[in-house]
Amino acid sequence: MNKLILIAGGSTLVYLTLAVLMGVLPGIMLSATPPGPGVNPLTALQARGRAVYVASGCSYCHTQQVRPLDQDKAFGRPSAPGDFAYQTPELLGSERTGPDLTNVGQRQSSVVWQYIHLYNPRAVVPQSIMPSFAWMFQVVNSAPSGVEPVALPKAYAPTHGVVVPRPDAQALVAYLLALKQPSLPGYTDASTESTRGAGPQGAPTSAVPPGAPGYDPAKGKALFTATCAACHQATGEGLPGAFPALKGNAAVNDADPTMHIHVVLHGLQGVNVGGVVYPSPMPPFGTTLSDADVANIINYERSSWGNHGGAVTDERVAAQRAKGN
Amino acid sequence: MQTKVTAQQSAFTSAEDRTLASVFCAYTVTATFWLLFATAVGVLMAYKFGAPDFWSGEWLTFGRLRPIHTNDTFYGWASPALVALAYYVAARSSRTPLYSVKLAWIGLVLFNLAAVAGTIALDLGFNDGNLEYREWPWPIRLIFLAALLVTAWNLIGTVARRRTEEIYLSNWYTIGGVLWTCIIAVVAILPWYQYGLGQVAVSGFYMHNAVGMWFTPLALGVFYYALPKVLSRPIYSYSLGVFAFWTNLVFYPIIGAHHFLFSPLPWFLQTTAIVFSVAMLVPVWGGTANFLLTMRGRMHGMARSVPLMFIFVGVIGYLVGSTQGTFEAFRSLQEVWHFTNFTVGHSHLTMYGFVTFAIWGGVYALLPLATGKQPQLLGLTLHFWMALVGSFIYVISLSVGGTIQGLNWIHGAPFIQSVMDMQSYWVWRGVGGSLMFLSHVVFAWNVWCMTYGVGAKASLDASSSTEGASA
Numbered sequence: 001m002n003k004l005i006l007i008a009g010g011s012t013l014v015y016l017t018l019a020v021l022m023g024v025l026p027g028i029m030l031s032a033t034p035p036g037p038g039v040n041p042l043t044a045l046q047a048r049g050r051a052v053y054v055a056s057g058c059s060y061c062h063t064q065q066v067r068p069l070d071q072d073k074a075f076g077r078p079s080a081p082g083d084f085a086y087q088t089p090e091l092l093g094s095e096r097t098g099p100d101l102t103n104v105g106q107r108q109s110s111v112v113w114q115y116i117h118l119y120n121p122r123a124v125v126p127q128s129i130m131p132s133f134a135w136m137f138q139v140v141n142s143a144p145s146g147v148e149p150v151a152l153p154k155a156y157a158p159t160h161g162v163v164v165p166r167p168d169a170q171a172l173v174a175y176l177l178a179l180k181q182p183s184l185p186g187y188t189d190a191s192t193e194s195t196r197g198a199g200p201q202g203a204p205t206s207a208v209p210p211g212a213p214g215y216d217p218a219k220g221k222a223l224f225t226a227t228c229a230a231c232h233q234a235t236g237e238g239l240p241g242a243f244p245a246l247k248g249n250a251a252v253n254d255a256d257p258t259m260h261i262h263v264v265l266h267g268l269q270g271v272n273v274g275g276v277v278y279p280s281p282m283p284p285f286g287t288t289l290s291d292a293d294v295a296n297i298i299n300y301e302r303s304s305w306g307n308h309g310g311a312v313t314d315e316r317v318a319a320q321r322a323k324g325n
Numbered sequence: 326m327q328t329k330v331t332a333q334q335s336a337f338t339s340a341e342d343r344t345l346a347s348v349f350c351a352y353t354v355t356a357t358f359w360l361l362f363a364t365a366v367g368v369l370m371a372y373k374f375g376a377p378d379f380w381s382g383e384w385l386t387f388g389r390l391r392p393i394h395t396n397d398t399f400y401g402w403a404s405p406a407l408v409a410l411a412y413y414v415a416a417r418s419s420r421t422p423l424y425s426v427k428l429a430w431i432g433l434v435l436f437n438l439a440a441v442a443g444t445i446a447l448d449l450g451f452n453d454g455n456l457e458y459r460e461w462p463w464p465i466r467l468i469f470l471a472a473l474l475v476t477a478w479n480l481i482g483t484v485a486r487r488r489t490e491e492i493y494l495s496n497w498y499t500i501g502g503v504l505w506t507c508i509i510a511v512v513a514i515l516p517w518y519q520y521g522l523g524q525v526a527v528s529g530f531y532m533h534n535a536v537g538m539w540f541t542p543l544a545l546g547v548f549y550y551a552l553p554k555v556l557s558r559p560i561y562s563y564s565l566g567v568f569a570f571w572t573n574l575v576f577y578p579i580i581g582a583h584h585f586l587f588s589p590l591p592w593f594l595q596t597t598a599i600v601f602s603v604a605m606l607v608p609v610w611g612g613t614a615n616f617l618l619t620m621r622g623r624m625h626g627m628a629r630s631v632p633l634m635f636i637f638v639g640v641i642g643y644l645v646g647s648t649q650g651t652f653e654a655f656r657s658l659q660e661v662w663h664f665t666n667f668t669v670g671h672s673h674l675t676m677y678g679f680v681t682f683a684i685w686g687g688v689y690a691l692l693p694l695a696t697g698k699q700p701q702l703l704g705l706t707l708h709f710w711m712a713l714v715g716s717f718i719y720v721i722s723l724s725v726g727g728t729i730q731g732l733n734w735i736h737g738a739p740f741i742q743s744v745m746d747m748q749s750y751w752v753w754r755g756v757g758g759s760l761m762f763l764s765h766v767v768f769a770w771n772v773w774c775m776t777y778g779v780g781a782k783a784s785l786d787a788s789s790s791t792e793g794a795s796a
Contacts, residue, residue: 031523055450057388089454
């Protein structure tokens, strides 16, 4: 009997000590981490959206933690302890079958896009394997006042009636758009100086097409795919009624690139493109992309899908950035 | 066979024998149901990676099914199956009847009640924060905790009434495992110290300990009893087993934070976790050496003993899976593999290649001793090879695919590239998973033969050896 007490009791005592040291104490101490500057609690609607996020198991495929590693720079600055002050339950996640969502409200701020994507991700990202969350929407004959119908492409829209979001979808999108990293004092993103993306730095000039010093087509395509294709699509054709086409776009083919650069740097909303008014705002990319990245994207757009706008240089982008909005 | 067993265990009445067998049978049968259910869900999820719009309603969406798959595998299948083996081993190695059959039945009801309620809750979206392996709403986890307490009490009571001098090593592992897991469950449920980053620290501790201080010790307990039993020779070194017990106990609880490398958790906590992940090689290699040395010179016996084949795979799964875990904890490799499907391959290598094969080895070695019924050799062979080949395909495809995923990210490819590049590996994962599921159908048939059905009369292997060789 004494031996049983030694084995069962002794080992349990050892384990209890270690559980307190490695689980409970770190839990108590880190629970007191104060919120970082600009980190605020969610609104009631956003908090409801977070509950929908949990109930739907979003964090089994999407992390919410940005590591201090180069490959994570696409998702924002590295997460800081103060970022998690109001995040209970924690949703850091362990799998990245889909992209990290820490800063998705910044990266993809278009409500129109978020609704289409939730209703059926393949409507905007053909290769996506994310589930459709169509049950958070309903088909009605006409949208009630104050509710925008989801701007679905024809192939994904119901044969009659329009699709409108239910309260769960509205809350979820409100939460996703609230996922924005506040800037961290003292942190500078190295990627704004040295461009990120594919390809070696300082590629040999012989590979550069004439008239576009520094343009790397492979890098331009990679940056476009990562940054722009979700709305404007890999085909450059956009989504009719939701996101304008870049193929044959007047600003993209204009010999004067001022408008094109301005839109990429500062975003755009409510403009008539080819006879259609697009209410969905395009986010500004000036804060997240370097001059070289912006030039690469613009040159890719100006030389793809039959477009023939002239090439721009990094310096041209820098000059326009300096002028401000 | 039944008569032979009871003749050797003169301390048992035949009524006590039958009661122990009926507990063993009932636990194994319900566990097998959950294995079939959880792996059917797994196959459905694997299919969704290629056809995301297939059965895409609210109650069949990936985010609802995923925790159902993991929790039912953990708490519906592996937990009661290991408890069944622990009861049988405790009673036999202590040469005494179960302390309380009533407690065993109560435990079985509680385990299954928790699994049913947990499955329904998760499917309806009542998910406790997506916190891995503690997603069941807390009242349901209290039911599971009650099942653990009942089991601990019953195991301790049984061993306390032993008719042997020593407490056999298996019981160290099983009693320890159940008691420690009670602590883990309480740590996980108490809410008042888990906010924000603090909860991240608790999650790291919990998710690793729920696996490594529960399934690992109970599965090792199976090895320490079933291996000597099947081989009719004592374990190579009893002291090495004791050494592995204490080192596992001290090192394992410290390594949880390695699930959050590069996270905002304090760097020293992460580094400590890495150091002790390396230290884990001591109990893992020590334990494995002990098992393999016990088998030395008898490998050819595997051709005639299917239980031995399962146990051998389980031991190798323990060695490879745990060693892989140590390497994954290095920052340099974690940079590539973290967040990728490589980790899904790793968790299947350990929970399947180690724990589940250990359970099967134990069930095939011991259940026929309890009931006197053998499964068909064809069923045993089909089960073994489909499960082995299936899990090989599964783990290799996700390991290779996961590495490509990680390298894609490092090379700055657009994110969607990592999704596209995984497609063919997900197809292979589905193929492996389907084979694994089919093998479970065969296992269910084998369990039926060993329990309530008509089993084969002929003895198939060395499991007819003398009872109590290990005690």
